[in-house]
């Protein structure tokens with residue numbers, strides 16, 4: 001059975017003191033849940049969050065990593081460095097990484113390989129821009145992001161892959177894909193996976209939706225059969241809101 005997941009991407013928010021406060025609040029609120037719960041603080045606060053949540057059900061994950069093991073890549077962080085502070089899951093391919101840091105499909109494929117080689121789980125993000133949707137080209141865009149980033153993998157590798165469909169036009173804009181739009185795209189994604197790897201693999205992969213999910217809309221979005229949870233940005237920064245979304249399961 002595939003897993004339901006709610007993952008909070010804190011992006012470049014929360015210094016150490018703010019991280020301490022939010023992690024303490026989350027720990028108090030979230031001691032049992034019907035889904036896996038994850039938070040992705042910034043690199044400098046991973047160790048603190050990991051220590052603070054050691055006895056909690058909340059998993060601490062990373063927002064990004066480099067594909068190399070080590071070396072002359074100033075400012076970058078590798079999979080083994082993440083693992084050394086307890087991180088087992090990494091978000092790759094977020095639209096902000098693709099747009100502002102020029103992360104290409106080819107680079108992301110290398111990052112995916114590096115994470116899997118280090119026995120890490122990957123939350124692989126992708127999604128179309130507004131112009132793509134208006135031109136009814138959204139399925140082509142999403143299909144090619146998935147193929148280019150992941151289809152070099154064998155089927156066994158998909159045990160460690162979670163997909164996150166995040167339409168760029170819905171991220172941080174307050175505009176959400178309707179539950180039907182999310183379901184249609186998630187069904188397309190599962191069909192794309194099934195065509196390459198078969199139904200068994202496709203039915204086991206969790207597909208998260210991301211884009212302005214809030215406590216008020218989470219339940220309806222998560223009730224769709226192919227939506228297995230959410231990747232949450234803004235609403236992950238307030239304990240009450242994040243808890244409200246976790247409770248939607």
Ligand code: PEP
Nearest residue numbers: 171172210211212233234
């Ligand atoms: C995100 O950045 O992954 C995201 C979904 O952000 P928001 O929830 O703020 O739209």
